[in-house]
Amino acid sequence: MTSQVRQPEVDLALLEIDGLTVDLPGPHGPVRVVDGVSLDVPPGTTVGLIGESGSGKTMTALAVIGLLPAGAETGGVLRWREENLLTASPARRRSVRGHEIAMIFQDPLAALNPGQTIGRQVGEIPRRDGKSRAEVRRIVIDLLDRVGVPDPATRMHAYPHQFSGGLRQRAMIALALAGNPSLLLADEPTTALDVTVQARILRLLRSVQEDRGLAMLLVSHDLRVVAHVADQVVVMYAGRVAERGAAAQVLRRPAHPYTKALVASVPAVRTRTALAHPLPGAPATPANRPSGCAFHPRCPLARDRCRSEVPAVREVEAGRWSACHFAEEVLGGA
Template sequence: MNEPVNVLNVKDLQIRTAFGLPVKGVSFTVGAGECLGVVGESGSGKSLSLRAISGVLPRGVQVDSGTTEVRGRSAMIFQEPMTTLNPTMRVGDFIAEGPRAQGVGKAEARRRAVELLTEVGVPDPAVRARAWPHELSGGLRQRVMIAAALAVEPSVLLCDEPTTALDTTVQAQLLALIDRLRRERGMAIVFVSHNLAVVSRIAQRVLVMYAGRGVEEGPTDEILRRPKHPYTQALIGAIPKPGVAAGHLPTIAGAPPEPSAGLVGCAFAPRCPSAQEVCSDQIPATVQVTSGHTAGCHFASPIPEKVL
C-alpha cells in the first residue's frame, strides 16, 4: 500500500511571545486523506501551532524559527463560530467570501455557498444561506464554518477544538461529517483537542504535546493501547470510564510549566510519578519504540538496531 503524499510539513516550529516560548520545536507531517490528532492540556502549544500554519498568529506572537509548508491551501475551523462569523453578514455571503476572493463572480459564489451548505448537512440550505449567525444553533453555526473552510478548496483542514462547546450528540455528528469530508475529498486534517477520547474517534495518528513540545506520536490504536510517555499514560488514565462514579476520576497532579520557565530536563518530570534524577538533568531524546511510534522519554525503550 502506498504511503500518502505529505501535504503538510512542520519542522522544528518555535513560537515566541512576550512571555517566552509556548512552542519549542514541534515537528510533524500529515498526508493527503489523513487525520492527525493533536492532544494536550491548555497551554501546551496546540492552537498556536495551528495558527502559525494558517498565518493567523495573534498580535505580538511570532514564529521564532522552524518552517511550515503546505502543498496547496489551508483553511481553519475555530472552536467558537460566533467569534469568527461576521454578525453583520448573512451566512451565505460569509461562505461566498472565499470564492469571491479567488475571482469567482458573485452569483456563482452564492450558488456555491448553497451547495456547500447542502454538503455539510444544513437543512433547507437556500433558506439558511440568508440567515444571520445569531439565528442558527451552535451545531449549525459550526457547519457553516466548515462550509466556509471548504469554499477555498483546501488541501489541509485545521480544526481547533471545533466540537468542544457542543453537546455529545451534535459533537458526534460533526466528527462524522469531518471524517466523511476527509475520505471524500482526500484532505489532510489536523484535529486539535484537549480530549484524547474525541481525537481517538477521528484520527489515524496522534501527536501528544506537553509544554510546547511533542512528547509522543504514533498510530492512534498504538498510542491508546501501548502509551510509552508517562504524560500520555496519565491522559489516557483520565478518560472517563463507564461505572466510575463522578468525582473519582484520576487527575494529573501539579500544573504545566510557564512558557517563560527555564527548563533543563524533562518538562513533565515535576509531575511524573516515575521521574528519576536524569529526568531533571537532561532533556530526553525522542526514540522510535515501534514502527511509526516515537516517544521522548528516558525510559522509552527503542527498537533494537537489528530490527530497524
C-alpha cells in the same frame, strides 16, 4: 533548547513541520510557546494534536496558517508541497490561506462576523475568485446543504446569532470548504457543543474528508474525540512533543508517562464502574517550563536525570517516537 530529530514518514507528507519554534513577546522578554515541534500530515489522513490547555497545540496550528499574534517570531520549517511557508511572502501566505489550507475555529460565534449573513461569509472566497453572483449563490447553497444546514436557500440569509451552536459550526465548516482546500486545521471543533451534536459534527468532518480526500490536523484536548477520527497522534506538553505515532498504538499502549496519565484521566464510556484518575498537579506552561523534562514534577517515574536533562524525541519502536528517558520502561508497564 532541544529540537525534535527529524524522522522520515513512509508516505510523502502534504505538510511537514520540522523543528518549529514560536516565540511570543512577554513582560520579561520572548517566551517560547512552541519549542522544536516536528510532525507530518500525509494526504488523506487525520493527525490528532492533543494535550492540556497551554501545551502549544493551537499556536502550532496558527503558525501553519499564518495567523499568529502580532510580534510573534517563528523558526524551523513549515514545508507545504515542498515550499517553506515561513520564508514565503505575505502575498503567498494569503493565497495559501483559505484556498489550500483552511481552518475551523473553536468558537464559530467569535470567528464569524456578526454583522454579515452566513451566506455572505461562506461566499467570500468564491466572490474574490471572480465568480458571478448567481454562481456564488449556487456554491453557498450547495456547501450549506452538504454540511447539513436545513433549507440552505433561506438560512443563508440568517446572521450567526440566529443559528444554534451546531449550525454555526456547520456553517464554519462550509466556510472552510469554500476554497477547496487540501488541508483542514480543526481547532477544538466540538468543544462548545453537547455530546450528541459533537458526534454529528465528527461524522460530518469524516464524511467531508473522505468525499474530498482532505488531510486534517485536529487540535483537541479530548482523547475520545481524537480516538474516534485520528490516524496518527502527536501529544504535546509545555510547547514540546512528548510522543507521536499511530493513534491506536499511542492511546492503547503509551510510550510516555504524560500520555499514559492522559489516557488514565478519561473514564471508559462503556464500563459503568470505570473511574477517571485526574493528573496530579498543575500543567507546566512555556512561561514556567521546569528544567529537564517539563513533565517531571508530575511524573511518577521522575529521577535525577529527568530533572536536569531535556529528553530527545527518539524512535522507541517502529513508527513510535517518545521524549522520555525511560520510554521502554513505560511501554513495558503499559
